Amino acid sequence: MPASAISIQGLTKYYGRDLGVADVTFDVYPGEVIGFLGPNGAGKTTTMRSLVGLLNITSGRAQILGQEVSVNASALRAKIGYLPGAPALYKNLTGLKHLEFLAKMREVNCTEAIHTMAERFDLDLGRRIHELSKGNQQKVAVIQALMHKPEVLILDEPTSGLDPIVQREFSAIIDDMQTRGTAILLSSHVLSEVEHLADRVVIVNAGKQVLVEEISRLKEKTVRTIDLYFAMPVKEEVFAGIGGIKDLRMYGNRVSCTVVGAENALLRCAVDNGLESVQTHESSLDDIFFSLVSGGDTNGIAS
Amino acid sequence: MVLLLKTAGDHWRSYAGWTIGLLAMVGIQLSVYPTVRSSAAGLATFLDNYPEALKQIFRMEDYTSGAGYLSTELFSMMLPLIFISIGASWGANATAQEEERRTADILLTLPISRVRVLSIKITTAIIAQVLLAAVTVLSLVIGIGFVDLTLGTTKIVAGALTGALLGILFNAVATFLGAALGKRSIALGGAIALAIAGFLFFSLAPLVDTFERITPINPFQWTLGSRPLFNGIDVGYTILSLVVASAFYGAALVVFKRRDIQA
Structure with a gap:
């Protein structure tokens, strides 16, 4: 350095x-x-x-x-x-x-x-x-x-x-x-x-x-929202035990959750259960900035 | 030199205006003098009947002589007013205007120290005062020949330098206030208020004992009080004036070097 x-x-x-x-x-x-x-x-x-x-x-x-x-x-x-x-x-x-x-x-x-x-x-x-x-x-x-x-x-x-x-x-x-x-x-x-x-x-x-x-690290550490689309409805228990996921919500064929860090384990599990498509919503610097200055803490960012 | 020329350039319009005003004033007063001289006997009688208090306030002495006439009509108030106005204005502008207009943010982040910036601005103001004194001398030396007014050049130089000294003194006061507070209006107003108070105390001193007692610390006594058109420059008072001006300039440099520059 x-x-x-x-x-x-x-x-x-x-x-x-x-x-x-x-x-x-x-x-x-x-x-x-x-x-x-x-x-x-x-x-x-x-x-x-x-x-x-x-x-x-x-x-x-x-x-x-x-x-x-x-x-x-x-x-x-x-x-x-x-x-x-x-x-x-x-x-x-x-x-x-x-x-x-x-x-x-x-x-x-x-x-x-x-x-x-x-x-x-x-x-x-x-x-x-x-x-x-x-x-x-x-x-x-x-x-x-x-x-x-x-x-x-x-x-x-x-x-x-x-x-x-x-x-x-x-x-x-x-x-x-x-x-x-x-x-x-x-x-x-x-x-x-x-x-x-x-x-x-x-x-x-x-x-x-x-x-x-x-x-780059900030983005890695930020919370992303992922929507997973399956051929048929899946059970919530399928995702139990996968680290880094929060706010798991089931909407029939669609599963939505937030992920901190790498999403490999989640995607592997989803593929095994008939995943058809995936949509990721990255946090922009705007999201990070607003979460920090409005909350005054590191909400939205993994510690 | 770059900043000196820039500072001079910033003021040239108002400076030219004041200079034209000064020349006009000199011209008008000199053009009246032949009438005054030709009416000397009548005027002397008339002035003898003036209330003593008024004669003392306006320091009317030997009015129909060259020195007496110019002293009363130009050097006792009008010329000092011009010198002081220019001095106070340039002093207030030196740093306070740069701060208020926020041009200081760029100027003071150049590779030049604050002390040097202010020193250059002070130098420019002093040069302006000396040049104005030179214009005064030149215009009078030329002008008195046309109206047959008798006054030695050394006395005219003494009078003009006395005016410049007053300008420098109040420039120093305004520079200090501006450097300390960063407010142009306070710097200008403070210096002008001091000048007015000083002039009033000086003028009324012959009539009011209290004012008389503080005369030794009055800048107008150090300058006009020595009656330069009659007696030439008073070296002691001139040195005192320069020491006081230097003290204000020094204080301005010290406070400006240490102070936060307002956003």
């Missing part, structure tokens, strides 16, 4: 007496995309703003590329790309002037990257920010986070306001950056996007970390 690019240990942030986020702990490794999920006010933005030094951490540790984020922070930020949630730009500048200003501040020549990404996003760089739609302003903000080819990317709802075509381009760019070894932490309310882009998810709710899990 390579050294983590982002390491958060017990990160806690209070705003006065109000809890922002408590005891968040996870790592992001080079070439990994972490989907950071949670309802509004869960603590995602607080965590991200703490990582880039906009907030002072109350307790715990936050490191990027092996350095504490509060130490020599400006040098560290040269290696970070950050997209704030609902980013605000200098309204009187054109998109190009804005990006050139930020590139000069970074002392990096980003001209080629700016024009390449603007083309991919179909963005007119010659218009002033205040003349651009919300989606086009978001494109400028996304480009400023990516243009200097950072080693670590922290993106707070990057596709907010982007149309589906641009979202696809954005996904392709993220894939490229991941391939190049960039560590990416992204929050999003578009769960299908996270499911597509992320290797792991961190879910927070009400300031507390609820779950850190690989998406």
